[in-house]
Amino acid sequence: MRAGLYGCLPTVPWLSLRGSRERASAIFQDMSAIVQFENVGLRYGLDSETLSDVSFTLAGGGFYFLTGASGAGKTSLLKLLYLAQRPSRGVIRLFGEDVVTLPRKRLPGFRRRIGVVFQDFRLVPHLSAYDNIALPLRVAGMEEGEVDAPVTEMLGWVGLGDRGQARPATLSGGEQQRVAIARAVIGRPEILVADEPTGNVDADMARRLMTLFEALNRLGTTIVVATHDLPLIAQVSGAQMMRLDKGRLADPTGSLRYPPRPQGGE
Amino acid sequence: MASRTDRRAAAAARHRLLPGGRVAGPMLWIIAIMMFLTVLAAAAGLGLGAAVRSMSADLAGRASVQVVEANPQLRDQLAARALTALRGADGVQAAAPVDPALLADQVRPWLGEEATSGDLPLPALIDVTLTPGDADAKVARLRRLLGGLSPALRIEPHAAFLLPLAGLLSALGWLAAGVVLLMALATGAVVVLAARGAHDSHRGTIEVLHLMGATDVQIARLFQRRIGLDAMLGSALGFAFAAFVILLIGLRLGATGSELLGAVRLPPASWAVLGLLPVAGVLLATLAARWTVLRALGRAL
Ligand SMILES: Nc1ncnc2c1ncn2[C@@H]1O[C@H](COP(=O)(O)OP(=O)(O)OP(=O)(O)O)[C@@H](O)[C@H]1O
Numbered sequence: 363m364r365a366g367l368y369g370c371l372p373t374v375p376w377l378s379l380r381g382s383r384e385r386a387s388a389i390f391q392d393m394s395a396i397v398q399f400e401n402v403g404l405r406y407g408l409d410s411e412t413l414s415d416v417s418f419t420l421a422g423g424g425f426y427f428l429t430g431a432s433g434a435g436k437t438s439l440l441k442l443l444y445l446a447q448r449p450s451r452g453v454i455r456l457f458g459e460d461v462v463t464l465p466r467k468r469l470p471g472f473r474r475r476i477g478v479v480f481q482d483f484r485l486v487p488h489l490s491a492y493d494n495i496a497l498p499l500r501v502a503g504m505e506e507g508e509v510d511a512p513v514t515e516m517l518g519w520v521g522l523g524d525r526g527q528a529r530p531a532t533l534s535g536g537e538q539q540r541v542a543i544a545r546a547v548i549g550r551p552e553i554l555v556a557d558e559p560t561g562n563v564d565a566d567m568a569r570r571l572m573t574l575f576e577a578l579n580r581l582g583t584t585i586v587v588a589t590h591d592l593p594l595i596a597q598v599s600g601a602q603m604m605r606l607d608k609g610r611l612a613d614p615t616g617s618l619r620y621p622p623r624p625q626g627g628e
Numbered sequence: 629m630a631s632r633t634d635r636r637a638a639a640a641a642r643h644r645l646l647p648g649g650r651v652a653g654p655m656l657w658i659i660a661i662m663m664f665l666t667v668l669a670a671a672a673g674l675g676l677g678a679a680v681r682s683m684s685a686d687l688a689g690r691a692s693v694q695v696v697e698a699n700p701q702l703r704d705q706l707a708a709r710a711l712t713a714l715r716g717a718d719g720v721q722a723a724a725p726v727d728p729a730l731l732a733d734q735v736r737p738w739l740g741e742e743a744t745s746g747d748l749p750l751p752a753l754i755d756v757t758l759t760p761g762d763a764d765a766k767v768a769r770l771r772r773l774l775g776g777l778s779p780a781l782r783i784e785p786h787a788a789f790l791l792p793l794a795g796l797l798s799a800l801g802w803l804a805a806g807v808v809l810l811m812a813l814a815t816g817a818v819v820v821l822a823a824r825g826a827h828d829s830h831r832g833t834i835e836v837l838h839l840m841g842a843t844d845v846q847i848a849r850l851f852q853r854r855i856g857l858d859a860m861l862g863s864a865l866g867f868a869f870a871a872f873v874i875l876l877i878g879l880r881l882g883a884t885g886s887e888l889l890g891a892v893r894l895p896p897a898s899w900a901v902l903g904l905l906p907v908a909g910v911l912l913a914t915l916a917a918r919w920t921v922l923r924a925l926g927r928a929l
């Protein structure tokens with residue numbers, strides 16, 4: 363599966379509909395809840411709650427957008443999701459397991475199944491673009507001989523084929539963002555969490571990146587994207603939207619939440 | 629499955645996860661200095677220990693019998709009787725009279741030419757070598773035996789007058805051992821501080837690695853390897869300098885020609901022990917680094 367993925371990347375890559383029917387059926391069988399939040403609250407220090415009573419369920423294979431005003435708590439919610447933070451209250455289940463009470467030493471196993479595009483990129487400053495992208499593969503213990511092909515393909519796909527040896531500091535904001543995205547998706551995570559992944563790129567590149575996310579989604583990855591960019595949301599058909607308002611999940615229309623696709627209900 | 633080059637490339641990549649150059653600042657030099665002092669202290673301790681041992685081995689089994697009698701004829705008679713008695717006694721391996729001429733030679737620098745004239749009464753001396761073991765009891769028994777022959781006969785174990793010196797030397801030896809121990813503690817502390825500093829200054833990288841699913845042990849290994857390498861270099865430097873200094877001192881000691889100072893020589897076994905110190909230092913540094921980083925990582929989520 364992995365080899366096939368990288369193999370089809372450089373051409374009209376994952377967009378090819380070949381095989382999508384089988385994949386789709388696989389996804390629909392996997393439509394069970396992959397992420398569950400129940401009455402989750404998050405408080406930083408002694409401040410009032412940043413997130414309150416957040417409850418939602420994400421289906422495996424879904425494509426979700428998370429919107430809300432600046433400071434509404436999008437990044438905070440995503441941090442809970444990618445296990446950078448434990449909630450102050452409530453229950454969070456990932457892949458069917460309660461991760462709030464998970465012992466520390468079991469966290470790495472869960473984190474390897476989640477790819478993250480950080481809002482501030484968090485590229486490792488002393489590593490080249492190439493090595494930053496290779497990081498998840500190396501952390502997962504992939505043989506060095508197997509690392510090169512996917513990393514090179516990924517660099518090409520985000521349009522940085524000739525900047526592989528550049529340090530993050532010498533890349534533009536948009537280029538850094540693309541490195542961050544390549545790093546997040548290279549390990550074929552089961553969940554991809556992206557915090558404002560298109561904030562620093564032009565509309566063309568934003569569309570291209572969304573295409574990448576959709577291709578990944580078609581292969582079964584559950585995508586969660588926090589963004590202000592409403593046109594971007596409109597671009598992905600079948601995506602669901604959640605909106606945060608002052609730390610609470612707002613659901614004005616009722617149609618924007620789980621189940622994500624009418625035909626995919628539980 | 630993986631070829632050797634593959635593995636080497638993987639190791640290189642892991643090393644690159646932390647920036648090149650020193651991870652822990654001047655730790656290398658501090659370790660070099662510590663190792664230098666540690667090896668010197670250990671060498672002193674080992675040298676003194678060896679000296680004390682060879683001295684006691686030489687002296688513990690030996691005693692002198694003096695025949696303090698002014699009348700030369702009486703003195704010679706008494707010496708002969710003492711010699712026979714000693715040779716027949718239990719616990720005596722050998723007994724031999726010291727040549728009076730040799731004795732005179734030895735006292736001449738202090739007493740002048742009269743010493744050889746025969747006017748000044750010199751005691752006759754008998755060198756006694758005891759059988760090994762429990763010298764004190766044997767000397768006491770011989771003292772009773774000789775006392776029975778004549779009050780002019782006195783036995784003096786050799787170790788007795790060197791005892792304070794041996795005591796001093798062995799105390800210095802223990803002091804050196806204490807210094808080595810303190811140095812080990814200080815080295816450990818330096819590494820802990822350096823590792824903590826390295827951990828703090830790479831917090832961002834560590835957090836990213838964590839969120840990618842790196843385990844604490846994976847991350848600690850990066851630091852432990854780098855600090856271990858620094859420690860290896862520092863230890864080697866310190867050891868090389870110390871060995872150079874010890875060899876120099878050894879040459880100077882040999883040049884004094886003194887039997888006592890000459891005994892303060894490092895036997896080959898001691899060199900082997902000294903050679904273990906840098907190895908132990910690297911091990912200590914690596915473990916201290918691992919422990920420190922794992923502890924620091926344990927505090928993060
Ligand atoms: N580590 C923290 N400690 C204390 N307060 C925090 C911390 N992180 C976030 N906050 C606060 O929590 C609130 C929500 O922040 P968050 O970053 O989740 O918002 P956001 O929706 O991602 O905003 P933006 O769209 O600007 O990225 C803000 O008021 C912020 O000040």
Ligand SMILES: [Mg+2]
Binds near residue numbers: 436437481557
């Ligand atoms: Mg944010």
